[in-house]
Amino acid sequence: MVSGYDVAAGTPDPELPLVTIGDLGILRDVEETGDGVVVTITPTYSGCPAMREITADLTGRLTSAGYHRVEIRTRLAPPWSSDWITADGRAKLRAGGIAPPGPAPTGPIRLTLGPRPAIACPRCGSTDTVSSAEFGATACKALHRCRACAEPFEAVKAI
Amino acid sequence: MDDNPYEELADEHGADARWAFGTGFTDPLAGIDTTVPGGVDADALAAYCLALGDDALIYSHRLQQWMTRLPELEEETAIANVALDLLGQARMLLARAGTILGRSEDELAFFRDEPEFRNVRLVERADADFGELVGRLLIFATWRLALFTRLRESADPVLAAIAAKGVNELAYHRDYAAQWVVRLGDGTELSHARMQAALQTSWPLVDELFAPHAGDLVPFGREEFDVVLDTVLATAGLTRPEVPPLAKVGGRAGRDGVHTEALGYVLAELQTVARAHPEATW
Numbered sequence: 001m002v003s004g005y006d007v008a009a010g011t012p013d014p015e016l017p018l019v020t021i022g023d024l025g026i027l028r029d030v031e032e033t034g035d036g037v038v039v040t041i042t043p044t045y046s047g048c049p050a051m052r053e054i055t056a057d058l059t060g061r062l063t064s065a066g067y068h069r070v071e072i073r074t075r076l077a078p079p080w081s082s083d084w085i086t087a088d089g090r091a092k093l094r095a096g097g098i099a100p101p102g103p104a105p106t107g108p109i110r111l112t113l114g115p116r117p118a119i120a121c122p123r124c125g126s127t128d129t130v131s132s133a134e135f136g137a138t139a140c141k142a143l144h145r146c147r148a149c150a151e152p153f154e155a156v157k158a159i
Numbered sequence: 160m161d162d163n164p165y166e167e168l169a170d171e172h173g174a175d176a177r178w179a180f181g182t183g184f185t186d187p188l189a190g191i192d193t194t195v196p197g198g199v200d201a202d203a204l205a206a207y208c209l210a211l212g213d214d215a216l217i218y219s220h221r222l223q224q225w226m227t228r229l230p231e232l233e234e235e236t237a238i239a240n241v242a243l244d245l246l247g248q249a250r251m252l253l254a255r256a257g258t259i260l261g262r263s264e265d266e267l268a269f270f271r272d273e274p275e276f277r278n279v280r281l282v283e284r285a286d287a288d289f290g291e292l293v294g295r296l297l298i299f300a301t302w303r304l305a306l307f308t309r310l311r312e313s314a315d316p317v318l319a320a321i322a323a324k325g326v327n328e329l330a331y332h333r334d335y336a337a338q339w340v341v342r343l344g345d346g347t348e349l350s351h352a353r354m355q356a357a358l359q360t361s362w363p364l365v366d367e368l369f370a371p372h373a374g375d376l377v378p379f380g381r382e383e384f385d386v387v388l389d390t391v392l393a394t395a396g397l398t399r400p401e402v403p404p405l406a407k408v409g410g411r412a413g414r415d416g417v418h419t420e421a422l423g424y425v426l427a428e429l430q431t432v433a434r435a436h437p438e439a440t441w
Contacts, residue, residue: 040190043247043324045243045244045247045324045328046244046247046248046250046251046321046324046325046328047243047244047245047246047247047248047250048247049243051187071190072189072190073189073190073191074186074187074188074189074190074191075190075191076188076191076251076317076320076321076323076324077316077319077320077323077324078323079320079323079324079326079327080324109304109308109326109330111333111334111337111387111390111391112334112337112338113334113337113338113341113390113391113394132233133233133236133237134237134331134334134335134338135233135236135237135239135240135241135331135335136236136240137236139240139243139244143233157331159327159331
């Protein structure tokens with residue numbers, strides 16, 4: 001018997017389909033209530049347009065799994081952190097050519113005028129990389145370039 | 160044949176569908192307890208969330224107007240992301256105000272007139288060039304980040320959660336803008352002169368950001384703002400503009416619903432489709 005948690009956690013992320021919402025830490029809680037299930041998710045960024053897709057996907061998957069009542073709730077606090085991405089999720093990201101994030105910054109928020117710490121290239125592992133853009137094709141990613149293998153790559157931002 | 164292109168958008172959808180965000184619209188505060196805690200003045204909280212939501216909504220729209228016009232693809236992506244973050248913040252803040260005022264976020268965004276908007280006047284003008292874009296973004300993000308950092312301790316847990324989420328985003332916006340201000344200020348003679356001129360354009364609207372207002376929920380000074388701006392300007396070889404603040408009108412400014420001419424143009428574009436077909440969905 002697959003649990004409601006497993007069904008929910010296995011939902012692919014609409015913008016990073018190589019990982020699931022369980023891998024990313026977007027799934028916060030699953031509570032089974034008789035013939036129904038209450039699922040709590042959190043957005044990665046305030047304007048994340050994937051929340052609507054995730055809600056629809058969760059409803060579809062859980063309904064197919066036999067749950068008659070599916071309720072999706074949002075939770076804002078504490079805010080999503082890239083530290084919540086699981087070890088498995090990080091391995092999948094790297095295998096897919098996306099560098100997983102380093103530890104999220106802690107303490108007072110500092111102004112960054114220079115380059116951020118170099119991120120290891122997900123293809124060749126070199127840390128001889130440069131940031132090419134602070135923002136990427138989705139809210140959660142930035143663009144980098146590897147000087148060793150000359151490939152551009154995306155990295156999940158550490159927040 | 161129907162020659163009104165909007166008619167095709169106005170098809171039948173479920174009751175939860177609204178204009179702004181497409182069919183299958185979701186409440187950004189779905190499942191969140193929006194009870195106003197005891198001891199919190201609900202009217203003041205609503206007014207405050209409305210003001211901060213309006214800042215983000217109007218500024219996001221101005222940033223969206225840059226789409227397809229930025230100098231490089233990377234900057235296009237960056238500004239689209241900043242605008243999206245701010246739109247997300249606006250949605251949650253307007254929704255929070257709406258739970259108290261009994262109005263939906265869409266009603267608040269699309270069916271209020273100019274004097275009912277409570278945004279600061281800084282966010283209204285269209286940028287004349289990329290220097291103005293990054294100069295104003297630096298001012299806006301530095302101010303809003305300092306404010307949101309404090310609002311994480313708000314007595315209203317919903318506002319505190321929205322602020323805590325926004326802090327991570329605004330820190331990225333501030334870094335992005337600061338790095339460009341340094342690059343342009345410390346660049347060529349021409350880029351330096353244009354960056355300095357760009358700051359001059361926004362500076363008269365800085366004081367209004369820190370003006371005490373009846374709805375303020377947290378004590379908030381401008382020390383952090385000044386330290387960050389001075390650091391960036393010194394690194395960029397730029398100087399703090401010495402220009403008087405933009406005068407109030409009869410003692411009133413943006414937070415009182417008195418705006419510059421530019422806001423009307425933003426609202427005309429932002430609201431026209433929703434007003435042409437109220438309650439339509441797409």
